[in-house]
Amino acid sequence: xxxxxxxxxxxxxxxxxxxxxxxxxxxxxxxxxxxxxxxxxxxxxxxxxxxxxxxxxxxxxxxxxxxxxxxxxxxxxxxxxxxxxxxxxxxxxxxxxxxxxxxxxxxxxxxxxxxxxxxxxxxxxxxx
Amino acid sequence: xxxxxxxxxxxxxxxxxxxxxxxxxxxxxxxxxxxxxxxxxxxxxxxxxxxxxxxxxxxxxxxxxxxxxxxxxxxxxxxxxxxxxxxxxxxxxxxxxxxxxxxxxxxxxxxxxxxxxxxxxxxxxxxx
DNA sequence: GTTATAATTCAATGTGGGTTGAAGTATAAA
DNA sequence: TTTATACTTCAACCCACATTGAATTATAAC
Numbered sequence: 354x355x356x357x358x359x360x361x362x363x364x365x366x367x368x369x370x371x372x373x374x375x376x377x378x379x380x381x382x383x384x385x386x387x388x389x390x391x392x393x394x395x396x397x398x399x400x401x402x403x404x405x406x407x408x409x410x411x412x413x414x415x416x417x418x419x420x421x422x423x424x425x426x427x428x429x430x431x432x433x434x435x436x437x438x439x440x441x442x443x444x445x446x447x448x449x450x451x452x453x454x455x456x457x458x459x460x461x462x463x464x465x466x467x468x469x470x471x472x473x474x475x476x477x478x479x480x481x
Numbered sequence: 482x483x484x485x486x487x488x489x490x491x492x493x494x495x496x497x498x499x500x501x502x503x504x505x506x507x508x509x510x511x512x513x514x515x516x517x518x519x520x521x522x523x524x525x526x527x528x529x530x531x532x533x534x535x536x537x538x539x540x541x542x543x544x545x546x547x548x549x550x551x552x553x554x555x556x557x558x559x560x561x562x563x564x565x566x567x568x569x570x571x572x573x574x575x576x577x578x579x580x581x582x583x584x585x586x587x588x589x590x591x592x593x594x595x596x597x598x599x600x601x602x603x604x605x606x607x608x609x
Numbered sequence: 610g611t612t613a614t615a616a617t618t619c620a621a622t623g624t625g626g627g628t629t630g631a632a633g634t635a636t637a638a639a
Numbered sequence: 640t641t642t643a644t645a646c647t648t649c650a651a652c653c654c655a656c657a658t659t660g661a662a663t664t665a666t667a668a669c
Contacts, residue, residue, distance in 0.1 A: 363507035370502035375627080379491035383578070388585040392646060405628070407647055412626095427593040429636050429645040437581055444579050450511070451572050453565055459516040465555040465667090503657080520616060533658070535617055557615040557666050593637090611669080618663065624656090633648065639641080 361446045369443055372416040377401065378409050382435065385419065390432045418443070489574045497571055500544040505529065506537050510563065513547065518560045546571070 413419040417439045424430035524534045541547040545567045552558035
Protein backbone atom coordinates (compact mmCIF):
# COMPACT_ATOMS: atom_id res chain seq x y z
CA UNK A 354 0.00 0.00 0.00
CA UNK A 355 1.12 3.57 -0.60
CA UNK A 356 2.52 5.87 2.05
CA UNK A 357 -0.15 7.17 4.36
CA UNK A 358 1.48 10.56 4.85
CA UNK A 359 4.54 10.95 2.66
CA UNK A 360 7.29 13.28 3.79
CA UNK A 361 6.67 16.84 2.70
CA UNK A 362 9.80 17.93 0.91
CA UNK A 363 10.09 21.42 -0.56
CA UNK A 364 10.49 19.83 -4.00
CA UNK A 365 7.37 17.79 -3.45
CA UNK A 366 5.26 20.68 -2.26
CA UNK A 367 6.58 22.99 -4.96
CA UNK A 368 5.55 20.52 -7.64
CA UNK A 369 2.02 20.45 -6.30
CA UNK A 370 1.82 24.20 -5.79
CA UNK A 371 2.91 24.75 -9.37
CA UNK A 372 -0.33 23.10 -10.40
CA UNK A 373 -2.32 25.52 -8.29
CA UNK A 374 -0.29 28.63 -9.10
CA UNK A 375 -2.25 29.47 -12.22
CA UNK A 376 -5.23 31.83 -12.27
CA UNK A 377 -7.17 29.80 -14.82
CA UNK A 378 -6.70 26.52 -12.98
CA UNK A 379 -7.79 28.18 -9.77
CA UNK A 380 -10.87 29.49 -11.53
CA UNK A 381 -11.62 25.99 -12.77
CA UNK A 382 -11.19 24.56 -9.28
CA UNK A 383 -13.27 27.37 -7.87
CA UNK A 384 -16.00 26.47 -10.32
CA UNK A 385 -15.77 22.76 -9.56
CA UNK A 386 -16.27 23.71 -5.92
CA UNK A 387 -19.75 24.85 -6.88
CA UNK A 388 -20.50 21.58 -8.58
CA UNK A 389 -19.97 22.38 -12.23
CA UNK A 390 -19.71 19.66 -14.77
CA UNK A 391 -18.59 19.20 -18.30
CA UNK A 392 -15.80 20.75 -20.27
CA UNK A 393 -18.18 22.86 -22.29
CA UNK A 394 -19.86 24.41 -19.29
CA UNK A 395 -16.57 25.36 -17.71
CA UNK A 396 -15.40 26.93 -20.92
CA UNK A 397 -18.57 28.91 -21.23
CA UNK A 398 -18.54 30.07 -17.63
CA UNK A 399 -14.90 31.16 -17.77
CA UNK A 400 -14.79 32.39 -21.35
CA UNK A 401 -12.05 30.00 -22.36
CA UNK A 402 -11.70 27.81 -25.46
CA UNK A 403 -12.47 24.13 -24.96
CA UNK A 404 -8.97 22.93 -25.73
CA UNK A 405 -7.53 25.20 -23.06
CA UNK A 406 -9.99 23.76 -20.57
CA UNK A 407 -8.94 20.29 -21.61
CA UNK A 408 -5.32 21.17 -21.15
CA UNK A 409 -5.72 22.58 -17.66
CA UNK A 410 -8.06 19.79 -16.62
CA UNK A 411 -5.42 17.30 -17.68
CA UNK A 412 -2.85 19.05 -15.54
CA UNK A 413 -5.25 18.94 -12.62
CA UNK A 414 -6.02 15.28 -13.27
CA UNK A 415 -2.36 14.35 -13.53
CA UNK A 416 -1.90 15.98 -10.16
CA UNK A 417 -4.74 13.84 -8.85
CA UNK A 418 -6.79 16.85 -7.82
CA UNK A 419 -9.63 16.30 -10.27
CA UNK A 420 -11.57 13.24 -11.34
CA UNK A 421 -13.32 12.60 -14.63
CA UNK A 422 -16.32 10.52 -15.51
CA UNK A 423 -18.21 9.87 -18.70
CA UNK A 424 -21.92 10.32 -19.06
CA UNK A 425 -23.41 6.80 -19.19
CA UNK A 426 -26.14 7.91 -21.59
CA UNK A 427 -24.02 10.00 -23.91
CA UNK A 428 -20.36 9.11 -23.71
CA UNK A 429 -19.39 12.36 -25.39
CA UNK A 430 -19.91 14.30 -22.21
CA UNK A 431 -17.24 14.33 -19.56
CA UNK A 432 -18.04 15.31 -16.01
CA UNK A 433 -15.33 16.67 -13.79
CA UNK A 434 -15.26 16.78 -10.04
CA UNK A 435 -12.80 17.55 -7.30
CA UNK A 436 -10.89 14.66 -5.78
CA UNK A 437 -11.66 15.60 -2.21
CA UNK A 438 -9.20 13.31 -0.39
CA UNK A 439 -6.37 14.49 -2.63
CA UNK A 440 -7.22 18.15 -2.12
CA UNK A 441 -7.58 17.61 1.59
CA UNK A 442 -4.16 15.96 1.74
CA UNK A 443 -2.62 18.84 -0.15
CA UNK A 444 -4.17 21.41 2.16
CA UNK A 445 -2.88 19.46 5.13
CA UNK A 446 0.61 19.32 3.68
CA UNK A 447 0.48 23.05 2.99
CA UNK A 448 -0.68 23.85 6.51
CA UNK A 449 1.95 21.59 8.03
CA UNK A 450 4.75 23.12 6.00
CA UNK A 451 3.77 26.68 6.88
CA UNK A 452 2.77 25.98 10.44
CA UNK A 453 3.84 29.14 12.26
CA UNK A 454 4.55 27.20 15.43
CA UNK A 455 7.51 25.65 13.62
CA UNK A 456 9.28 28.99 13.65
CA UNK A 457 12.15 28.85 16.11
CA UNK A 458 13.90 31.61 18.05
CA UNK A 459 16.80 32.79 16.00
CA UNK A 460 20.35 31.82 16.79
CA UNK A 461 22.71 33.66 14.47
CA UNK A 462 25.73 31.58 13.62
CA UNK A 463 27.24 34.14 11.32
CA UNK A 464 27.94 37.83 11.55
CA UNK A 465 30.51 39.69 13.62
CA UNK A 466 31.75 38.52 17.05
CA UNK A 467 28.30 37.37 17.97
CA UNK A 468 27.17 35.98 21.32
CA UNK A 469 26.40 32.32 20.82
CA UNK A 470 23.80 30.20 22.56
CA UNK A 471 21.51 33.09 23.33
CA UNK A 472 18.59 32.84 20.95
CA UNK A 473 15.98 35.52 21.24
CA UNK A 474 12.43 35.56 20.05
CA UNK A 475 13.09 38.51 17.82
CA UNK A 476 16.22 39.35 15.97
CA UNK A 477 19.35 39.02 18.04
CA UNK A 478 20.86 42.47 17.74
CA UNK A 479 24.23 42.09 19.39
CA UNK A 480 24.29 44.10 22.58
CA UNK A 481 27.42 46.05 23.63
CA UNK B 482 -6.43 51.67 6.66
CA UNK B 483 -6.00 48.69 4.37
CA UNK B 484 -8.58 45.98 3.93
CA UNK B 485 -8.68 43.63 6.85
CA UNK B 486 -9.47 40.57 4.76
CA UNK B 487 -9.34 41.34 1.05
CA UNK B 488 -11.43 39.23 -1.29
CA UNK B 489 -9.62 36.10 -2.35
CA UNK B 490 -9.78 36.05 -6.11
CA UNK B 491 -8.20 33.23 -8.11
CA UNK B 492 -5.89 35.77 -9.73
CA UNK B 493 -4.88 37.07 -6.33
CA UNK B 494 -4.20 33.67 -4.85
CA UNK B 495 -2.40 32.46 -7.97
CA UNK B 496 -0.04 35.41 -7.79
CA UNK B 497 0.87 34.54 -4.23
CA UNK B 498 1.15 30.82 -4.89
CA UNK B 499 3.51 31.51 -7.76
CA UNK B 500 5.93 32.87 -5.21
CA UNK B 501 5.73 29.66 -3.20
CA UNK B 502 5.70 27.27 -6.15
CA UNK B 503 9.47 27.08 -6.40
CA UNK B 504 11.56 24.40 -4.70
CA UNK B 505 14.42 26.75 -3.83
CA UNK B 506 12.16 29.38 -2.34
CA UNK B 507 10.41 26.71 -0.29
CA UNK B 508 13.78 25.50 0.92
CA UNK B 509 14.67 29.04 1.92
CA UNK B 510 11.38 29.47 3.76
CA UNK B 511 11.84 26.07 5.34
CA UNK B 512 15.23 27.19 6.57
CA UNK B 513 13.91 30.50 7.85
CA UNK B 514 11.38 28.50 9.84
CA UNK B 515 14.29 27.15 11.84
CA UNK B 516 15.60 30.61 12.52
CA UNK B 517 18.37 30.97 9.99
CA UNK B 518 19.88 34.29 9.26
CA UNK B 519 22.05 35.92 6.68
CA UNK B 520 22.32 35.47 2.97
CA UNK B 521 25.63 33.66 3.28
CA UNK B 522 24.37 31.09 5.72
CA UNK B 523 21.37 30.26 3.59
CA UNK B 524 23.55 29.86 0.55
CA UNK B 525 25.90 27.57 2.39
CA UNK B 526 23.13 25.47 3.86
CA UNK B 527 21.35 25.05 0.54
CA UNK B 528 24.37 24.92 -1.72
CA UNK B 529 23.30 27.90 -3.76
CA UNK B 530 25.28 30.92 -5.00
CA UNK B 531 24.78 34.12 -3.04
CA UNK B 532 23.25 36.05 -5.93
CA UNK B 533 20.58 33.38 -6.40
CA UNK B 534 19.73 33.62 -2.73
CA UNK B 535 19.48 37.39 -3.10
CA UNK B 536 17.19 36.98 -6.08
CA UNK B 537 14.79 34.60 -4.38
CA UNK B 538 14.84 36.56 -1.15
CA UNK B 539 13.84 39.64 -3.08
CA UNK B 540 10.91 37.79 -4.59
CA UNK B 541 9.88 36.66 -1.13
CA UNK B 542 10.29 40.18 0.24
CA UNK B 543 8.29 41.72 -2.59
CA UNK B 544 5.55 39.28 -1.72
CA UNK B 545 5.77 40.47 1.86
CA UNK B 546 6.54 37.02 3.19
CA UNK B 547 10.06 37.79 4.41
CA UNK B 548 11.56 40.67 6.32
CA UNK B 549 15.13 41.93 6.27
CA UNK B 550 17.23 43.67 8.85
CA UNK B 551 20.81 44.87 8.93
CA UNK B 552 23.27 43.95 11.64
CA UNK B 553 23.73 47.08 13.78
CA UNK B 554 27.38 46.22 14.44
CA UNK B 555 28.37 45.22 10.95
CA UNK B 556 26.03 46.61 8.34
CA UNK B 557 27.33 44.18 5.75
CA UNK B 558 25.29 41.37 7.22
CA UNK B 559 21.62 41.07 6.43
CA UNK B 560 19.32 39.01 8.58
CA UNK B 561 16.20 37.53 7.13
CA UNK B 562 13.12 36.37 8.94
CA UNK B 563 9.62 35.25 8.11
CA UNK B 564 6.86 37.85 8.19
CA UNK B 565 4.54 35.83 10.35
CA UNK B 566 1.33 37.85 9.94
CA UNK B 567 1.72 37.81 6.16
CA UNK B 568 2.35 34.08 6.06
CA UNK B 569 -0.54 33.47 8.41
CA UNK B 570 -2.85 35.52 6.18
CA UNK B 571 -1.74 33.57 3.14
CA UNK B 572 -2.34 30.24 4.84
CA UNK B 573 -5.77 31.42 5.87
CA UNK B 574 -6.60 32.51 2.32
CA UNK B 575 -5.39 29.18 1.01
CA UNK B 576 -7.46 27.23 3.51
CA UNK B 577 -10.53 29.32 2.81
CA UNK B 578 -10.22 28.90 -0.93
CA UNK B 579 -9.85 25.15 -0.72
CA UNK B 580 -12.29 24.61 2.09
CA UNK B 581 -13.86 21.28 1.24
CA UNK B 582 -17.14 22.29 2.86
CA UNK B 583 -17.58 24.73 -0.02
CA UNK B 584 -18.08 21.83 -2.41
CA UNK B 585 -21.72 21.68 -3.46
CA UNK B 586 -23.85 18.79 -4.68
CA UNK B 587 -23.63 18.68 -8.44
CA UNK B 588 -26.41 19.91 -10.65
CA UNK B 589 -25.58 19.19 -14.27
CA UNK B 590 -26.94 21.83 -16.59
CA UNK B 591 -25.51 20.26 -19.71
CA UNK B 592 -25.48 16.82 -21.22
CA UNK B 593 -28.29 14.79 -22.78
CA UNK B 594 -31.94 15.10 -21.72
CA UNK B 595 -30.94 15.42 -18.13
CA UNK B 596 -33.31 15.64 -15.17
CA UNK B 597 -33.04 19.12 -13.73
CA UNK B 598 -33.39 20.27 -10.14
CA UNK B 599 -32.26 16.99 -8.65
CA UNK B 600 -28.74 17.51 -7.39
CA UNK B 601 -27.08 14.51 -5.83
CA UNK B 602 -24.10 14.30 -3.55
CA UNK B 603 -22.20 12.19 -6.03
CA UNK B 604 -22.30 12.40 -9.76
CA UNK B 605 -25.79 12.63 -11.19
CA UNK B 606 -25.92 9.67 -13.53
CA UNK B 607 -29.17 10.10 -15.36
CA UNK B 608 -31.54 7.32 -14.39
CA UNK B 609 -33.85 5.67 -16.94
C1' DG C 610 44.61 55.20 1.49
C1' DT C 611 44.16 49.59 0.16
C1' DT C 612 42.24 45.13 0.62
C1' DA C 613 38.62 41.95 2.02
C1' DT C 614 33.96 40.73 2.84
C1' DA C 615 28.67 40.54 2.37
C1' DA C 616 25.32 41.33 -0.56
C1' DT C 617 23.13 43.23 -4.58
C1' DT C 618 22.54 44.41 -9.35
C1' DC C 619 23.13 43.75 -14.17
C1' DA C 620 23.11 41.49 -18.66
C1' DA C 621 22.69 37.32 -21.10
C1' DT C 622 21.04 32.75 -21.62
C1' DG C 623 17.99 28.92 -21.63
C1' DT C 624 13.77 26.61 -20.75
C1' DG C 625 9.31 25.22 -18.88
C1' DG C 626 4.80 25.81 -19.81
C1' DG C 627 0.66 28.69 -21.10
C1' DT C 628 -1.69 29.96 -25.28
C1' DT C 629 -3.41 29.42 -29.96
C1' DG C 630 -5.41 27.32 -34.12
C1' DA C 631 -5.98 23.29 -36.59
C1' DA C 632 -6.41 18.48 -36.92
C1' DG C 633 -7.92 14.20 -34.84
C1' DT C 634 -10.93 10.84 -32.06
C1' DA C 635 -15.11 9.14 -30.44
C1' DT C 636 -19.82 9.02 -29.96
C1' DA C 637 -24.58 10.25 -31.18
C1' DA C 638 -28.11 11.87 -34.26
C1' DA C 639 -30.27 12.20 -38.87
C1' DT D 640 -23.53 6.54 -44.32
C1' DT D 641 -23.27 11.19 -43.43
C1' DT D 642 -23.35 15.01 -40.36
C1' DA D 643 -23.03 17.09 -35.87
C1' DT D 644 -21.34 17.29 -31.28
C1' DA D 645 -18.04 17.00 -27.17
C1' DC D 646 -13.64 16.67 -26.26
C1' DT D 647 -8.74 15.74 -26.98
C1' DT D 648 -4.35 15.95 -29.21
C1' DC D 649 -0.86 18.08 -31.93
C1' DA D 650 2.45 21.53 -33.47
C1' DA D 651 3.93 25.98 -33.18
C1' DC D 652 4.63 30.15 -30.92
C1' DC D 653 5.70 33.12 -27.15
C1' DC D 654 7.12 34.83 -22.80
C1' DA D 655 7.80 34.99 -17.95
C1' DC D 656 11.38 33.66 -15.09
C1' DA D 657 15.09 30.79 -13.00
C1' DT D 658 19.91 30.46 -13.65
C1' DT D 659 24.63 32.03 -14.48
C1' DG D 660 28.80 34.90 -14.35
C1' DA D 661 30.58 39.32 -14.00
C1' DA D 662 30.31 43.87 -12.36
C1' DT D 663 28.84 46.99 -8.63
C1' DT D 664 27.80 48.83 -4.07
C1' DA D 665 28.59 49.23 0.71
C1' DT D 666 30.82 48.43 4.78
C1' DA D 667 34.66 46.81 7.68
C1' DA D 668 39.42 45.58 8.53
C1' DC D 669 44.26 46.58 7.75
